[in-house]
Amino acid sequence: MESAGDWCLIESDPGVFTQLIKKFGVKGVQVEEIWKIDDEIFDNLRPVHGLIFLFKYLQQDEPPLPVVKDKLLEKIYFAKQVINNACATQAVISLLLNCNHPDIDLGPELTKLKEFSMSFDPKMRGLTLSNSQTIRSAHNSMSQQTIFEFDPKVASKDEDAYHFVGYIPIDGRLYELDGLRDGPIDHGPIAPQQDWLDVVRPIIMKRINVYTEGEIHFNLMALVSDRKMVYERQIADMLKDPQSLGMDATEIDLEVRRLRSLIENEEVKMQRYQKEMARRRHNYLPFIVTLLKILAEEKKLMPLYEKAKERASKKGAKRMKV
Incomplete structure (x- = not known):
């Protein structure tokens, strides 16, 4: 290519x-x-x-x-x-x-x-x-x-x-x-x-x-x-001509509240997407190296390694049986 x-x-x-x-x-x-x-x-x-x-x-x-x-x-x-x-x-x-x-x-x-x-x-x-x-x-x-x-x-x-x-x-x-x-x-x-x-x-x-x-x-x-745009449009249409919907004031109020809740959910979701992207782009290598050094100094690194190795071995054996 x-x-x-x-x-x-x-x-x-x-x-x-x-x-x-x-x-x-x-x-x-x-x-x-x-x-x-x-x-x-x-x-x-x-x-x-x-x-x-x-x-x-x-x-x-x-x-x-x-x-x-x-x-x-x-x-x-x-x-x-x-x-x-x-x-x-x-x-x-x-x-x-x-x-x-x-x-x-x-x-x-x-x-x-x-x-x-x-x-x-x-x-x-x-x-x-x-x-x-x-x-x-x-x-x-x-x-x-x-x-x-x-x-x-x-x-x-x-x-x-x-x-x-x-x-x-x-x-x-x-x-x-x-x-x-x-x-x-x-x-x-x-x-x-x-x-x-x-x-x-x-x-x-x-x-x-x-x-x-x-x-x-x-x-x-x-x-x-865009879901937020769709929900905002639905609210605007409801408030513009509520009589054509065949709903009373209470029903319309409940539906508007539901749509506004969905809009808030979309805003939270988009904020989460931005945070997840920042985490994807972050370089965690310095943190990992420092953590490994601390574990080694406290004599905890090798026991954790052996435990992980044993767990991986058991998973491999189980997969072979299946």
């Missing part, structure tokens, strides 16, 4: 992705983790603009349907992944650039990127994305603090590789956007009155079922409208 500088690995975490999107300059959207694929969890997050799916990548994992390579690429923004470790950013940007919703403001950087490269072929779009200093800087700002450096040349050949793809409805059809393919994968039409999430649900479940029993290394996240 061609490179435009080093791109770090990004953790599959809704807080990381939400802050990454803000770094791009996008407004009106955030990312939420999905623990189970059912109507109830999606009902609390609507509108859902797209899904980001993380899975263990298999070399033999072929697309179930042919990829789109015709004139539809003039309407669908699909970029070929041309650099390593960029699939997380590639997945979220692919969704954002195919969203057409009034809640979402792409901001100047992504708007300029789309306008400049929309006429390009997928590979040239990928090269344009990879050469954006703003996008690469935003991507790398999400990296965790590395305490030790490892030589990639001695990495295990059996090491698992993971990959991000996106699912999104476009013009009444469901598409899978995977930067390692030559184009979008068309999963077929969405009926006029059908929820696109009902179409994508069995596709994701089928993909999960390909893997061996006990495999849990999957992650699903939803690209949704």
Whole structure:
């Protein structure tokens, strides 16, 4: 793969992705983790603009349907992944650039990127994305603090590789956007009155079922409208025309209180995301070295080491039995 500088690995975490999107300059959207694929969890997050799916990548994992390579690429923004470790950013940007919703403001950087490269072929779009200093800087700002450096040349050949793809409805059809393919994968039409999430649900479940029993290394996240913005809009609509709701004053007051409580929860969550990111970026090495020195001086280091070694050995033996 061609490179435009080093791109770090990004953790599959809704807080990381939400802050990454803000770094791009996008407004009106955030990312939420999905623990189970059912109507109830999606009902609390609507509108859902797209899904980001993380899975263990298999070399033999072929697309179930042919990829789109015709004139539809003039309407669908699909970029070929041309650099390593960029699939997380590639997945979220692919969704954002195919969203057409009034809640979402792409901001100047992504708007300029789309306008400049929309006429390009997928590979040239990928090269344009990879050469954006703003996008690469935003991507790398999400990296965790590395305490030790490892030589990639001695990495295990059996090491698992993971990959991000996106699912999104476009013009009444469901598409899978995977930067390692030559184009979008068309999963077929969405009926006029059908929820696109009902179409994508069995596709994701089928993909999960390909893997061996006990495999849990999957992650699903939803690209949704900014929850605080949605709740504030709901409050404004209620107070603007309360009579049309068919609710009495007490019911309206209770609902407004509930929505304000949800807004406070969102504010707390965003503060937590910022703290978690600060912890990811913090260098704990001086603290660890000092702690090890103190434990060694107090003759506690080796007993703790032996205890940890024994515990690891027991876990390994238990795993072998299973």
